[in-house]
Amino acid sequence: MIRRGTGRDVTGLLQDFGHELPTKPGPPTKEKEPRLFRSALGRGNPRRGAGWAASMKPPVASYRMTSDQAAVVWPWLAGPGLPPTGALMGMDAQSGGKFYADPVGWVRDDNIPVTNHNIFSMGKPGVGKSGTTKAFALRMLCFRHYKTFVPGDPKDEYERLCRFLGVEPIAIGPGLAARINPLDFGPLINGWEDLPRAEAHKRAQVVFGRWLTLLGGLVGSQRVGGAPVPFGPNEQAVCQAALEDLTGWSEGATQLRVTTIPHLWAALDEPSPALVNTCRYATQQEFMDGTRLLRNALLQLVKGRLSGLFDTETTVEIDWNAPIQSLSLSRLDALGDEAVGIALTCVNSWGRGMRELAAREDVRIVIRDEAWRQFRLGVDAIKSFDADLRFSRGKGDEGGDIQFAVMHKPSDLLSVGDQGSQAAMIAKDLLELADVKILHGQKPSVAGELDEMLGLGPVAKDLITGWAMQDKGRAVWSIGDRIHQVSTLLHPIERQLTWTQPVAEAG
Incomplete structure (x- = not known):
């Protein structure tokens, strides 16, 4: 007889016959994380440096999200910074670090969305455009092969900087000795007699192409009843x-x-029979009738307000080894915006010709100040400016000139013609030829135009109308599709060199 409680259960019975029942797994054991801070008390020793806290479990909210969602919740998270190469301009307010500007280096870096090194700088007067421009040019001189060229300084803003660097600016104006021939060959004429035929043809195409683009801008600046003088295929062929x-x-x-x-x-005006025949006119009179507007427009350039300035051989000598060179046009200001615009067109084309055979390692910062005056001349003047941007010498890691255009607002580009016109479309497309935009403070209406043209977004738009207006030198740097919030910092000596107003005498 077996007493209760002493018999075998089913598991034991089956084990006697060689069967094992599966066992139910128990709850997993959790390993405790090692404590980083140990203290004798639960909340630490109540003394300085002992890790004491007012509560054991302070309320902390935790969130889990993807990286693209985090940018919406915290929009000021700084992304990857730019490499520390080039000119140290100031502070990046988003990252709190230093901001370096190196347009040519950015083109070489595949991680930076920049394919050309041209720069557009915009901002209302008095927000620090000139200071940022001059600081960039001055600081880039510290690097090998970088120099500055100002082909047309309408307000003598760069005279102080030139003299500080030991260079006397070249003044152009009525009664002065300096003369510029916009139809100069430039260095392409050097050694012409020894050039192979193919190379001579190539250089001739470059020279005549530059001249025709210039003549189109000059002829198109003249008006007949409010309409520009045409410079179409017939006029190009004749010229x-x-x-x-x-x-x-x-x-x-x-x-x-x-x-x-x-x-x-x-x-x-007195065509030879060979010229009449080459241009396919039946008679000399037919040639004279067909080229009347063209000849009258050229006559205005020869005997008009700019007579004696751009109609003789070049008399200035440019030292291209100097750190900076500037052509001053302030003496033309009394002649009006149109005359200054024509002068800018001439000296810019001449300057481009002088740079045709520049060495690849010779990088020139070409500052195009008061560019809006050239835009007002019409579509052909816009094409001339467009050519200067497109033909900046060098590609990527081969160097090249940095075209640095300074203007006030985007309407400077759009006011060259009616909305949707060829001139307006070409001017608007100029922005695509500069992957770097420095956008200083603007009024809300102007910032809206920038947003529409560049797709900046509400954050950058608010920075331009708010933060950038609060101090000089603040700007949104648009580098490809990246936005940087930069404050340009000037040394006291730089402030004296870059200040656009007369410096008060200490007394």
Whole structure:
């Protein structure tokens, strides 16, 4: 007889016959994380440096989200910064670190969304555009191969900087000795007699192409009943035929002759039978009738307000080894915005010609101040400016000129013609030729135009109308599709050199 409680259960019975029932797994054991801070009391020793806290479990809210969601909740999280190369401009308010500007280096870096190194700087007067521009040019001089060229300084803003660097600016104006021939060959004429035929043809195409673009801008700046003088295929063909004859290219000369705008006008005003025939006119009178507007427009350039400034051979010598060179145009200010715009078109084209054979490692910062005056001349002047941006020498890691255009607002680009016109569309497309935009403080209406043209977004728009207006030198740097909130910091000496107003005498 088996007493209660002493018998085998089912598990034991089955084990006697060699069967094992599966066991139910128990709850997993949790390993305790090692304590980083140990103290004798639960909340630490109540003394300084002992880890004491007022409560054991302070209320802390925890969230889990993706990285793209985090940018919405905390929009001021700083992304990857730019490499510390180039000119140290100031502080990046978003990251709290230093901000370096290196447009050519950005083009070389595949991680930065920049494909060209041209710069557009915009901002209302008095917000620090000139200070930022001059500080960039001055600080880049500290790096090998970088120099500055100002092909047209309408307000003498760069004279103080030039003299500080030991360079006397070149003044152009009525009664002065300096002369610029916009139809100058530049260095492409060097060694012409020894050039292979293919190279000579290549250089000739570059020279005549630059001249025709310039002439289009100059002729188109003249008006007939409010409409610009046309410079279409017929006018281009006539001018090119005359220029080829004047320089000796049409006759295969081994040494080309220097020509000027008065020479071109005289050749069209008294055309030779060969020129009439080359241009496919039946008679000389038909040639005169067909080129009347073109000749009258050129005559205004020869005998108009700018007479004697851009109609003779070049008399200035540019030292391209100097750290900076500037052509001062302030003496033309009394002649009006149109005259200054024409002068800017001439010196910019001449400057581009002078840079045709620049060495790859020779990087020039070409400052295009008061660019809006050139835009007002019409569509052909816009095309000339467009050509300067497109043909900046060098590609990527091969160097090249940095075109630095300074203006007030985006309407400077849109006011060149009616909305939707060819001039307005070309001017608007200029922004695509500069991957770097420095956007200083603006009024809300102007910031709205910038947002519409560049797609900045509400954050950048608010910075331009708010934060950037609160102090000089503040700007939103748009580098490709990246936005940086930068405050340019100037040394006291730089403030004296970059200040655009007369400096008060200490007394």
